[in-house]
Amino acid sequence: MIEVDVDAELARALLVQQHPDLAHLPLHGRTFGWDNLTWRLGEDLALRFPVRETSSTLVEREQRWLPVLAARLPVPVPRPVRDGRPGHGYPWAWSVVPWLPGTPVAATPVADRTGWATELADALAALHRPAPPDAPTNPYRGVPLAQRHEVMASRLTEAVPHVAALRDALEAGLAAPAWDRDPVWVHGDPHPGNLVAAGGHLTGLIDFGDLCSGDPASDLATAWMTFDAAGRAAFVARTQEAHRWDAATWVRARAWAVSYVPVLLAHPEEYPLMAAVGRHTAAQVAAA
Template identity: 90%
Template sequence: MTTSPPPRHPKIEIDVDADLARALLVQQHPDLAHLPLHGRTFGWDNLTWRLGEDLALRFPVREMSSTLVEREQRWLPVLAEQLPVPVPRPVRDGRPGLGYPWTWSVVPWLQGAPVAATPVTGRTGWARELADALAALHHPAPPDAPTNPYRGVPLAQRYDVMVARLTADVPHADALRDALDAGLAAPAWDRDPVWVHGDPHPGNLVAAGGHLTGLIDFGDLCSGDPASDLATAWMTFDAAGRAAFVARTQEAHRWDDATWVRARAWAASYVPVLLAHPDEYPLMAEVGRHTAVQVAHG
């Protein structure tokens, strides 16, 4: 079994080592406790242990994001049925215990590599598959769908924070500011709120064999303007991949020009966030640098 120390990210409040993960399984899902634990990885809000070959354990690592797994447990069983790509629909729910204070999940392990670790030029082949997945998601959400103050909202609500992050050390800061200004000036979303993934960047996409094999991390799932999701056109692809993604998306939804202007603005806003911890999250920092270039030149 291999483990890794938690990254030096200041937002991580609670680590879950192999002993604690195993003990929680013994307590709550003893029929799974014999499976090997390996391949621990950390994200912004959660850590994941791979369990055997086909499962994974998903644990929140900070109180602020502790309810995100509950959101996945509530809504992924509903949404998984309408999406054309595999998602980590929880197969077991975990509860607080043994000093661990939050809800956690047992989820399927989706085969493939994180897209953030793959060459950008190789992503064009499945750009239409991602477009199909998001198009299937971006349909009207029910009245009780969750909301999110950071995703799917009007750009005007986030503009001041977004602009303040564009300091001189952010690459292409002037072009990113121009993209934000254009997004703010564009007509706002005026349709019924649709389902929004919240974070479909390359770290939350899985691919293998020239295909998209997974869309993961639905913790930011909410309803609202799909532009914050469509920002992945600049975060994930080069010009060729983006053209394929946009064309396929337009076949499904025919979003107006303003939606894409807002999407480019959202992409610009993510750059300084992705670059905030380059030593701890080098792949995300590379996504940030790529996004800055794509927004500036595309």
């Protein structure tokens, strides 16, 4: 999946070239996600690099829009503090971002997440406000389920756990009334790998590379991806206090949760935490 790696030598060279005042800080703790790798820089910063051409524009989207959105969100986000450009053979834009302390939620016990379920609800409710006409669009998030149904259904093979229940939930989402309001801002990927928690609180909402405008149901799928029944009830209740989404929105959200399951399960050895999220999501959809 990685097309261009960024080792410590290359990261340091880019800093020296473009942000020399930061080049003395130690580089440590390199981690990989689906589309990016991150080097921690000193104690308070991090470097975020796309590793594939297909994801290379996602950092540019964060650089453009997170400065606009960060102030309205009640949870810390990695708003870029410096922009990076291609150099030393590295071909894409990259960012210097704040380091958000805490533990990735995918690595925490599910039951422990209920305590901050309302905090995530508040964060997404603050984000899910009308988006401007020039907001980015995304063919994979925030769109009508009908546009993605064929691909989603084709991935629900017999190897997927609880596949019968997942197929039923997907078909219910397709049959539900579509989003008919003005498009709102959509994070695009608020699964447990993109949430950070510490001390019983949500301390970060990260990875806005899929940020777009459209139907918030693809974000609300996190109710099944992140929480158990108790956490989901708290999340949904708090969300409804803010927006009073109709029942169809939650039916679509459950269908979106289904769509993520086979993707999360695709690389269990390379991404074991994401595979665990996929199994959890399948079980929660089947139990709901």
